[in-house]
Amino acid sequence: MNPNKDSNRIVIPIGPQHPSLKEPGCFTITLEGEKVVHADIGIGYNHRGLEKACESRNYIQTLYLIERVCGICSHTHSTAFCQGLEELAELSIPRRAAYIRVIVSELERLHSHLLWLGVAGHEIGFDTLFMYSWRDREKVLDVLAEVCGNRVNYGINTIGGVRRDIDDTMLQNILKVVDFLQDQLKYYLDLAMTDTMLSARLAGIGRLSKEDARKYGAVGPVARAAGIMEDIRIIEPYAAYTEVPVKPITDTHADVFGRTVVRILEMLESLEIIRFSIKNLPGGDIAVKAPRRIPAGEVISRTEAPRGENIHFIRSNGSDILERVRVRAPTEANWHGMKHMLEGEYLSDVPITIAAIDPCYSCADRAVVVNSGSKTEVMDWQSLRQYSIDWHKKRGVDVSSIKMPERKKYL
Amino acid sequence: MQAEQRIVDELCKKFDFFKDRIFVQRQKRIFTLPLATEEFEQVIHFIHDEMGFYKASHVVGTDDGDDLGFIYILSNREGIIFALKEKAPKSDPRINTVTDVFPSLDFHERELVNLFGADVKGLKGDSSYPLPDGWPKGNYPLRKDWNPKYFDNNTMTYNPPTNESNKEGQTNESE
Numbered sequence: 233m234n235p236n237k238d239s240n241r242i243v244i245p246i247g248p249q250h251p252s253l254k255e256p257g258c259f260t261i262t263l264e265g266e267k268v269v270h271a272d273i274g275i276g277y278n279h280r281g282l283e284k285a286c287e288s289r290n291y292i293q294t295l296y297l298i299e300r301v302c303g304i305c306s307h308t309h310s311t312a313f314c315q316g317l318e319e320l321a322e323l324s325i326p327r328r329a330a331y332i333r334v335i336v337s338e339l340e341r342l343h344s345h346l347l348w349l350g351v352a353g354h355e356i357g358f359d360t361l362f363m364y365s366w367r368d369r370e371k372v373l374d375v376l377a378e379v380c381g382n383r384v385n386y387g388i389n390t391i392g393g394v395r396r397d398i399d400d401t402m403l404q405n406i407l408k409v410v411d412f413l414q415d416q417l418k419y420y421l422d423l424a425m426t427d428t429m430l431s432a433r434l435a436g437i438g439r440l441s442k443e444d445a446r447k448y449g450a451v452g453p454v455a456r457a458a459g460i461m462e463d464i465r466i467i468e469p470y471a472a473y474t475e476v477p478v479k480p481i482t483d484t485h486a487d488v489f490g491r492t493v494v495r496i497l498e499m500l501e502s503l504e505i506i507r508f509s510i511k512n513l514p515g516g517d518i519a520v521k522a523p524r525r526i527p528a529g530e531v532i533s534r535t536e537a538p539r540g541e542n543i544h545f546i547r548s549n550g551s552d553i554l555e556r557v558r559v560r561a562p563t564e565a566n567w568h569g570m571k572h573m574l575e576g577e578y579l580s581d582v583p584i585t586i587a588a589i590d591p592c593y594s595c596a597d598r599a600v601v602v603n604s605g606s607k608t609e610v611m612d613w614q615s616l617r618q619y620s621i622d623w624h625k626k627r628g629v630d631v632s633s634i635k636m637p638e639r640k641k642y643l
Numbered sequence: 644m645q646a647e648q649r650i651v652d653e654l655c656k657k658f659d660f661f662k663d664r665i666f667v668q669r670q671k672r673i674f675t676l677p678l679a680t681e682e683f684e685q686v687i688h689f690i691h692d693e694m695g696f697y698k699a700s701h702v703v704g705t706d707d708g709d710d711l712g713f714i715y716i717l718s719n720r721e722g723i724i725f726a727l728k729e730k731a732p733k734s735d736p737r738i739n740t741v742t743d744v745f746p747s748l749d750f751h752e753r754e755l756v757n758l759f760g761a762d763v764k765g766l767k768g769d770s771s772y773p774l775p776d777g778w779p780k781g782n783y784p785l786r787k788d789w790n791p792k793y794f795d796n797n798t799m800t801y802n803p804p805t806n807e808s809n810k811e812g813q814t815n816e817s818e
Contacts, residue, residue: 274770275750275772275773276773276774279773281784284785449699464722467722468722530668530674532672543700543701545714556705556706558701558704560700560701560716565701
């Protein structure tokens with residue numbers, strides 16, 4: 233803590249590495265007593281140069297890179313990318329492929345929201361909720377692994393459709409998980425609506441009014457919890473959402489409590505969408521042949537990710553390598569309102585306020601940057617370990633002889 | 644596509660320079676051709692204040708040879724996306740910030756500065772985003788002539804072959 237001599241204000245940096253943050257971000261909080269009077273947001277610690285990397289790979293290779301923009305909502309990125317290219321190449325994907333995209337998309341929404349519910353529970357000291365919701369999330373991940381071969385980064389999309397079909401056994405297993413989650417989600421909704429401790433901890437926290445949500449360009453559950461009905465599945469239906477009914481979910485609390493309710497209701501709606509899609513799943517092919525070279529042009533493709541509107545701008549030049557891609561993930565839109573949400577809050581509410589936008593800083597760092605005096609070094613894992621050993625040695629502690637314990641196997 | 648066409652017609656009526664430089668790409672998509680800075684300034688304020696394009700999703704920077712391109716992705720309550728383009732020569736890549744109208748574009752404009760070398764006038768704050776502190780001055784990784792294979796992660800220096808190292812703006816002086 234750095235006391236500011238000019239006033240009673242105290243400046244606390246939270247992050248880039250901090251127990252309350254699941255990924256690196258730096259929030260510089262200025263306090264007056266316990267109250268946040270100013271907040272600065274520092275992001276960019278996870279920038280991996282994906283867009284530059286895409287400019288030197290062909291479209292299929294790029295598809296796999298784009299899927300790795302996010303480890304949680306990877307399907308929404310590959311869907312936005314594929315449908316952008318399909319628009320440029322004037323491809324119409326088979327209906328069955330469009331339905332499979334929707335089923336995987338809603339399973340992804342379920343596991344993303346369940347993950348968030350657990351993190352939110354953890355941030356407010358309600359670890360039982362964390363364990364319950366993550367237990368339920370495992371069921372969704374299991375069924376995703378069965379359908380796609382992977383728990384995350386599913387690799388089901390391809391340009392022109394999907395790579396894998398879903399057979400009857402898989403469909404029955406998905407329905408079993410859907411039925412299981414129906415009861416669980418009703419319980420969580422009941423909990424949110426009736427548990428006084430939970431509502432006392434969440435209501436009135438991290439407020440972002442409807443006007444401010446519009447001003448700062450908030451998207452997804454953050455905007456919908458402020459009463460703004462913006463859902464790309466409804467305002468610009470894509471894939472099979474042109475045929476599958478989607479009920480708009482909004483709330484007017486405009487705080488963390490509202491965002492919690494919206495996400496639980498959205499999960500219940502996802503169950504209905506999956507049931508409808510399975511019941512009406514058409515037969516036929518799952519993909520059409522796509523050209524290696526995509527005709528020159530520009531396209532803006534968007535999808536409704538679990539965290540909100542996901543936009544991909546793609547410029548092609550007629551070759552098999554794209555000219556430019558720009559991914560605007562939903563968290564990028566929700567950062568701007570964060571500063572506004574934090575100011576006026578108490579310090580103890582900062583972690584849950586940050587968590588409530590469900591921030592995704594992207595999931596894997598390629599390097600660690602260490603500042604030593606005026607010099608900056610980018611270190612890989614081994615260099616970082618050596619740096620740590622040397623740092624301790626200089627201070628009289630030799631940790632190099634410590635052996636890492638064998639990892640236990642629980643299988 | 645009546646709503647989209649109405650917007651295009653109104654803008655063509657208001658601004659003469661839009662003739663043949665704005666079009667409905669498809670349903671819910673309006674694109675323009677790149678505008679000069681003074682034309683762009685007039686349009687962005689008008690469509691925000693008078694036409695209900697209240698939301699700015701992001702700005703896409705592009706390397707267009709001798710120019711830098713800037714594509715502002717805006718939308719209104721009907722979900723119509725307006726891709727408003729601006730350009731500036733690489734020799735003098737000056738544009739004005741629009742954060743007074745769209746505060747949500749702060750990070751995106753800083754990205755234009757870091758990754759493309761744009762000079763965004765009026766943009767508050769001077770911290771580096773998204774490149775790390777100590778990134779070598781004059782290195783703009785999203786420009787087409789910047790090649791990642793010549794960048795040394797350990798020393799944070801850009802070392803192109805001699806014939807490329809003479810190119811404008813490619814130095815290793817640390818910021």
